[in-house]
Amino acid sequence: MNKTILEFDVVICGSGPSGATAAFLLSKHGLKVALIDKKQFPRDKLCGGLLTEKSYKLIKSMFGNDFFESNLIEFSSNKFEIFYGKLKILSAFSKKLFIYVDRKKFDFAILKMALDSGVNFFSKTKIIDIDIKNMSVFTNNNIFKGRYIIASDGVNSVIRGCLIKKGILDDKEYKDNLTLAMEIYNYEFATDRASIYFGFTKFGYGWVFPNKKRTLVGIGALISKNKGLIKKQFKNFLNSIGLDAPKIFNAHLIPTGWISNRFGFDNILLVGDAAGFVDPITGEGIYYAVKTGQMSAEAILMSEKNKLFAEVNYNSLIQNIVSNLKRRKMYRNLIFGTRFRLVIKFFLLIILFLFKDKLLKFIHE
Numbered sequence: 001m002n003k004t005i006l007e008f009d010v011v012i013c014g015s016g017p018s019g020a021t022a023a024f025l026l027s028k029h030g031l032k033v034a035l036i037d038k039k040q041f042p043r044d045k046l047c048g049g050l051l052t053e054k055s056y057k058l059i060k061s062m063f064g065n066d067f068f069e070s071n072l073i074e075f076s077s078n079k080f081e082i083f084y085g086k087l088k089i090l091s092a093f094s095k096k097l098f099i100y101v102d103r104k105k106f107d108f109a110i111l112k113m114a115l116d117s118g119v120n121f122f123s124k125t126k127i128i129d130i131d132i133k134n135m136s137v138f139t140n141n142n143i144f145k146g147r148y149i150i151a152s153d154g155v156n157s158v159i160r161g162c163l164i165k166k167g168i169l170d171d172k173e174y175k176d177n178l179t180l181a182m183e184i185y186n187y188e189f190a191t192d193r194a195s196i197y198f199g200f201t202k203f204g205y206g207w208v209f210p211n212k213k214r215t216l217v218g219i220g221a222l223i224s225k226n227k228g229l230i231k232k233q234f235k236n237f238l239n240s241i242g243l244d245a246p247k248i249f250n251a252h253l254i255p256t257g258w259i260s261n262r263f264g265f266d267n268i269l270l271v272g273d274a275a276g277f278v279d280p281i282t283g284e285g286i287y288y289a290v291k292t293g294q295m296s297a298e299a300i301l302m303s304e305k306n307k308l309f310a311e312v313n314y315n316s317l318i319q320n321i322v323s324n325l326k327r328r329k330m331y332r333n334l335i336f337g338t339r340f341r342l343v344i345k346f347f348l349l350i351i352l353f354l355f356k357d358k359l360l361k362f363i364h365e
């Protein structure tokens with residue numbers, strides 16, 4: 001069967017926070033935008049749903065002060081605690097609030113902003129391949145041609161895979177920096193604070209996060225450092241806090257610390273998880289998804305004027321994010337690295353008490 005070729009200024013592949021943000025901004029500036037996703041929305045997304053101060057501020061600045069008013073905040077609290085195994089080592093208040101959202105509603109709300117700005121949305125449309133010479137994206141339905149393409153198709157990005165296969169992107173560090181995250185929803189006990197648990201896994205942590213009607217309990221850890229053990233570690237963690245392990249585990253990957261050599265090719269740009277833009281220590285990705293979605297849109301708008309490849313403009317815009325993530329990856333290796341673990345464990349308590357405000361600043365800003 002012959003597929004129809006649809007032509008746009010920008011083809012955006014993946015409608016999570018990164019892709020929908022880029023779509024919203026580009027359409028608002030008058031470009032003809034196609035936004036594609038394999039799922040029908042609203043769709044579920046495995047996530048802790050925690051927004052730090054920087055995410056909250058960024059999202060409000062992007063979508064307006066009213067954005068969160070339509071029932072999007074499920075819970076907010078400034079309380080948090082840190083455990084090592086079963087031992088509570090810190091219980092404190094953050095000056096800034098932690099905001100908790102439900103990703104199904106939150107992602108749909110951003111998509112609605114994009115739709116209202118005139119984006120053409122194609123759901124149940126799965127990206128299969130890309131022809132970089134002809135700037136065409138092949139899907140199970142149509143072929144989408146764009147002057148620009150944004151890859152926002154998440155951690156298992158098909159487009160990133162194609163660029164790696166062609167030798168354009170380097171994937172040397174990708175596998176070593178993949179976190180496997182598992183999460184369950186508990187409807188029987190409620191909490192009013194974020195609890196973080198170290199000691200159950202290497203290069204990662206467990207969490208218990210509040211939400212409106214449920215409590216989210218999860219674990220995330222580098223696969224390369226915990227070969228085949230993460231499911232067992234999650235069971236141990238759940239048992240230690242008095243919960244039974246589920247029969248079926250919901251799991252998803254997070255690219256924590258894959259800093260590529262490039263973040264695109266000519267007029268093709270990678271954003272959010274597809275580009276590996278996630279905090280290597282905390283696994284926070286929503287901020288980076290929205291921020292790089294915004295920057296990809298800015299880069300394209302700049303290219304419309306200066307006629308440079310969008311990749312060139314994008315590179316100059318994302319420099320701070322790239323150096324920040326590189327720095328955080330170095331800290332991650334220092335904190336969790338085996339050579340320093342004993343020393344770090346020894347000083348962890350003292351550091352947490354002395355520098356808890358600095359730690360919170362590091363998380364929120």
Ligand SMILES: Cc1cc2nc3c(=O)[nH]c(=O)nc-3n(C[C@H](O)[C@H](O)[C@H](O)COP(=O)(O)OP(=O)(O)OC[C@H]3O[C@@H](n4cnc5c(N)ncnc54)[C@H](O)[C@@H]3O)c2cc1C
Pocket residue numbers: 013014015016017018019036037038039045046047048049050051125126127128152153154155156157158181182183218252253254271272273274278283284285286287289
């Ligand atoms: C268990 C877990 C907990 C997390 N907790 C937090 C948290 O509390 N706070 C936080 O800030 N971050 C958290 N993250 C990270 C955060 O979820 C991601 O970084 C963020 O969703 C990235 O946004 P994105 O738009 O780049 O990608 P995604 O949100 O993954 O969106 C990608 C979209 O692309 C679509 N897609 C994928 N492949 C194709 C294809 N072939 N064809 C068409 N469409 C496709 C998908 O359906 C999806 O809609 C967590 C992640 C996990 C796994």
